[in-house]
Amino acid sequence: MSTSAFKPRFVKPSDTSSFLDKDPAVEKTNFTYNKYISQSIQTQRQRLPIFNNRNHILYLLEKYQTLILVGETGSGKSTQIPQYLREAEWPKQIVICEPRRVAAISLANRVADETGSLVQGDVVGYAVRFDSCACKPKIKFVTEGILLREMMSDPLLSSYSVIMIDEVHERTLYTDILLGLMKKILRKRPELRLIVASATMDATAFQKYFNNFENLKTPSSTILSVEGRQFPVEIFYVAEPVPCYVQASVEAAVNINASGTAGDVLIFLTGQEEVLKAVRILGEHANAIENSKSKNKITILPMYGSLPYNQQLKVFQKAPEGYRKIIVATNIAETSVTIPGVVFIIDSGFVKIKWYNIETHTDSLMVVPISKSSANQRAGRAGRMRSGKVYRLYTEEWAEKLPLNTPPEMVRSSLTYPILQLKAMGVNNILQFKFPSMPPMENIKSALELLYALNAIDINCQLTRPLGFHMAEFALNPLYSKMLLTSEEFSCSEEILIIISMLQVETVFNKPTTGNGIIKARIQKRLFEVKEGDLITYLNIFNAFVQNDMSQGFCHKNFLSHSSMKRVMEIRRNLEKILVNYNIPLTSCRNTENVCKCIVTGLFPNGAYLHRSGVYKTVRGDIDLFVHPESVFYNIEQPQWIVFGEVVHGIKLYMKDITVIQRDWLLELAPHFYYKTTGFE
Numbered sequence: 001m002s003t004s005a006f007k008p009r010f011v012k013p014s015d016t017s018s019f020l021d022k023d024p025a026v027e028k029t030n031f032t033y034n035k036y037i038s039q040s041i042q043t044q045r046q047r048l049p050i051f052n053n054r055n056h057i058l059y060l061l062e063k064y065q066t067l068i069l070v071g072e073t074g075s076g077k078s079t080q081i082p083q084y085l086r087e088a089e090w091p092k093q094i095v096i097c098e099p100r101r102v103a104a105i106s107l108a109n110r111v112a113d114e115t116g117s118l119v120q121g122d123v124v125g126y127a128v129r130f131d132s133c134a135c136k137p138k139i140k141f142v143t144e145g146i147l148l149r150e151m152m153s154d155p156l157l158s159s160y161s162v163i164m165i166d167e168v169h170e171r172t173l174y175t176d177i178l179l180g181l182m183k184k185i186l187r188k189r190p191e192l193r194l195i196v197a198s199a200t201m202d203a204t205a206f207q208k209y210f211n212n213f214e215n216l217k218t219p220s221s222t223i224l225s226v227e228g229r230q231f232p233v234e235i236f237y238v239a240e241p242v243p244c245y246v247q248a249s250v251e252a253a254v255n256i257n258a259s260g261t262a263g264d265v266l267i268f269l270t271g272q273e274e275v276l277k278a279v280r281i282l283g284e285h286a287n288a289i290e291n292s293k294s295k296n297k298i299t300i301l302p303m304y305g306s307l308p309y310n311q312q313l314k315v316f317q318k319a320p321e322g323y324r325k326i327i328v329a330t331n332i333a334e335t336s337v338t339i340p341g342v343v344f345i346i347d348s349g350f351v352k353i354k355w356y357n358i359e360t361h362t363d364s365l366m367v368v369p370i371s372k373s374s375a376n377q378r379a380g381r382a383g384r385m386r387s388g389k390v391y392r393l394y395t396e397e398w399a400e401k402l403p404l405n406t407p408p409e410m411v412r413s414s415l416t417y418p419i420l421q422l423k424a425m426g427v428n429n430i431l432q433f434k435f436p437s438m439p440p441m442e443n444i445k446s447a448l449e450l451l452y453a454l455n456a457i458d459i460n461c462q463l464t465r466p467l468g469f470h471m472a473e474f475a476l477n478p479l480y481s482k483m484l485l486t487s488e489e490f491s492c493s494e495e496i497l498i499i500i501s502m503l504q505v506e507t508v509f510n511k512p513t514t515g516n517g518i519i520k521a522r523i524q525k526r527l528f529e530v531k532e533g534d535l536i537t538y539l540n541i542f543n544a545f546v547q548n549d550m551s552q553g554f555c556h557k558n559f560l561s562h563s564s565m566k567r568v569m570e571i572r573r574n575l576e577k578i579l580v581n582y583n584i585p586l587t588s589c590r591n592t593e594n595v596c597k598c599i600v601t602g603l604f605p606n607g608a609y610l611h612r613s614g615v616y617k618t619v620r621g622d623i624d625l626f627v628h629p630e631s632v633f634y635n636i637e638q639p640q641w642i643v644f645g646e647v648v649h650g651i652k653l654y655m656k657d658i659t660v661i662q663r664d665w666l667l668e669l670a671p672h673f674y675y676k677t678t679g680f681e
């Protein structure tokens with residue numbers, strides 16, 4: 001990708017190397033690397049494009065408080081800059097913030113290998129949700145949520161000398177919040193340094209954002225552009241639009257394998273369900289190839305966010321002799337993570353994003369076309385190790401019409417949890433907080449209203465004690481954390497703990513592609529279904545999984561994903577530790593009504609009733625909703641009053657994770673939210 005539009009505020013290295021070498025601020029960084037790494041690894045590191053800018057980076061960090069780094073794909077910025085900072089002997093810890101846990105963990109392992117140390121040791125470590133290092137490593141990779149939680153206990157991040165926020169172009173919700181908080185922290189800590197890094201971003205806008213300080217005559221931020229080591233990549237488009245991009249992705253992968261050209265394949269799809277569907281279809285092709293004793297053998301590997309990390313690691317391992325890897329991934333593989341051996345990219349042209357509906361108080365999952373910057377990021381995965389080819393499943397004319405960037409998550413997401421965290425960190429006036437992209441006022445108002453209804457804040461918009469502060473400490477949707485924290489009142493903390501753990505994975509069901517398999521899977525699922533709804537069905541599935549010794553055979557028989565169920569077990573153990581810290585005992589009520597009432601304490605904003613027209617309508621907003629095909633209540637008699645977990649955008653608005661309730665429970669458990677708004681008698 002070209003970064004010629006960004007003009008660095010220093011002279012090019014080829015023209016000024018002697019000047020930089022003589023500068024006292026840079027002089028201390030010129031020393032022998034052998035103190036830290038072997039000669040062979042040193043040679044590999046020196047081949048990266050970022051190496052030519054090593055002294056520039058260290059010099060600019062001495063002179064400026066914020067460095068906006070535009071590093072092209074493959075430049076080595078994510079792995080090398082932390083090592084340069086360690087070698088320059090910055091006094092405190094160096095933290096690198098990544099938007100995804102798989103990137104944080106894989107990068108930590110890569111840097112540990114290059115430094116000749118063990119991950120989670122004194123040199124390199126990581127901290128992600130439900131998994132963190134016990135010691136204080138010099139180089140620490142974290143996810144955005146973890147860094148925000150650290151700010152709650154240490155608002156000025158006093159244990160860090162340099163903070164690097166990577167992949168800023170993704171503009172996730174937490175990225176924008178972190179940037180806003182860092183702007184405040186930098187004022188209080190002049191010695192702190194911030195690196196804002198990405199392959200594609202509006203660097204000038206970020207420079208102006210961090211230059212906006214009072215009483216400063218000189219700019220406090222600067223821009224550095226680094227070229228990438230991207231090999232040539234050929235891009236191909238389809239002649240005509242494809243009717244189904246999942247099926248077209250599979251066919252393209254099969255054709256690539258049949259061609260005999262060496263190299264692994266990476267397919268980009270939108271979500272876990274599509275990934276698993278493609279994996280199953282490709283698995284059938286793999287079995288057919290094995291039976292025919294063909295030389296073009298393939299091994300199929302999925303990659304998505306809720307997949308256990310030990311399963312995600314398999315995509316980085318070399319394929320067995322005589323096999324080609326075909327990796328089917330969501331956009332988790334779009335940035336930061338380099339998968340060795342990938343030569344071919346199959347780009348579906350779509351991505352699944354959240355969009356907040358203030359009327360239903362829910363984040364709707366929508367499949368939308370990707371942006372041009374995302375398309376370039378995906379194409380860059382093929383040019384990291386060698387020249388590659390990209391097969392885009394959309395026409396060239398359509399590609400020209402794609403938006404330049406995906407809208408920032410800040411302007412299209414629920415702000416309930418972010419505002420809760422900002423309140424916990426002492427940001428009382430949300431309207432005066434300097435967001436890089438100001439969210440819509442309606443979203444802020446909706447979030448504050450919902451937090452008040454959850455009793456997380458009081459009438460003065462201050463966090464309540466202890467409920468509000470405890471909810472802020474959970475890395476969960478506030479609706480779910482409210483359910484957990486009130487479960488003691490209903491003596492059902494064990495059941496709620498299981499239900500919420502099940503909701504943290506995208507799906508626990510395997511979906512066959514053949515007609516006979518679909519029928520069998522539906523029959524097996526009915527064995528667990530109950531009239532109380534989907535969440536109680538999840539509870540039954542988990543209990544049956546445990547009673548059958550968590551066996552893979554049980555999952556196979558009942559068309560369940562064993563890896564997803566193991567992930568649920570891991571999440572449950574971690575949430576249990578938090579409940580113990582809050583002195584909430586694990587109790588089981590064996591009373592389904594109590595469990596459903598407890599669910600209402602959290603999901604009451606998502607109430608709906610069956611209208612006489614035959615469709616569901618939200619209690620607030622009067623929005624038409626329909627039962628999702630995967631729900632217990634699809635194509636059977638539907639209950640009158642329900643609450644739901646989320647809304648999925650399709651041809652219609654579909655409700656998922658439905659629980660049957662009684663109308664009076666809404667008035668009893670959420671009188672402020674419904675009595676004053678709807679006027680129930």
